Amino acid sequence: LGWIAHPIFSSDGDYPAVMIDRIANHSKAEGRLVSRLPTFSKHWKRTIQGTSDFFGLNYYTSRYIRESLEPIGENPSVARDRGNERFTKPEWIKGASDWLYSVPKGLGDLLRWIKAEYNNPEVIITENGWSDDDRLEDDSRVTYFHDHLEQVLDVILNNGCNVKAFSVWSLVDNFEWSQGYTEKFGMFFVNMSSPRKERIPKKSAYFMEELIKKRSIPGIY
Structure with a gap:
């Protein structure tokens, strides 16, 4: 939800910090010089923020979610970046x-x-x-x-x-x-x-x- 909503509704007008950090770290481990996640300029932060x-x-x-102890999904992928397992309750x-x-x-x-x-x-x-x-x-x-x-x-x-x-x-x-x-x-x-x-x-x-x-x-x- 934050992936889509945070740039519009948050006070800082950017992707969630945890998303920025995780994808940057994964991108670096993949040998990339810059993050796979696009970066908002100050202009675009101001332009998008509050536009609702x-x-x-x-x-x-x-x-429910829990941290995955082993990598999940292909590399790179949304599942790998997310890094958690999703599960339901039997009831x-x-x-x-x-x-x-x-x-x-x-x-x-x-x-x-x-x-x-x-x-x-x-x-x-x-x-x-x-x-x-x-x-x-x-x-x-x-x-x-x-x-x-x-x-x-x-x-x-x-x-x-x-x-x-x-x-x-x-x-x-x-x-x-x-x-x-x-x-x-x-x-x-x-x-x-x-x-x-x-x-x-x-x-x-x-x-x-x-x-x-x-x-x-x-x-x-």
Whole structure:
């Protein structure tokens, strides 16, 4: 996150210091005279810094990390520069996507980190969603939304995080990159076998409808 956000939102307007140091050291060990990481001039630091209307955050899942005792990945590579292993917890609930686990606390932790690191910018959660195997009674998606929205509400009320909006992914089942139509993120089922492509609301659509109408997080039932 800091790779992209730090030059815009940080007080020094540059890449994170740990990123600068690690890649410089790795570049030197590779026999390079200069770092593989491009350097910002003072002009470009001033030009880029603060150029935001809001902090747009896509959040789906999290990982724990630990320092890698052995080099990981090709040399050079992002994995080698990063120097850590990522892992999940066995109790985490897994979605239909290989990479997707429900980790609501990760969203709360990330929002608190953004507040502390970047002087509490206005945050819009631009994507948050859950994949399943295509069912109208999508209880796992309802639970996912419920638990993540509770984290958002908690950091607003108890930590003063400046979260202004929340948007789910996605309104309808659609084409999911290399997975095509095999993974479903939508709150509305799309009948792909019909010429009319009818949209049918899932349980999660009614959950979000109730949330919007009552302006409070509905219970899970």
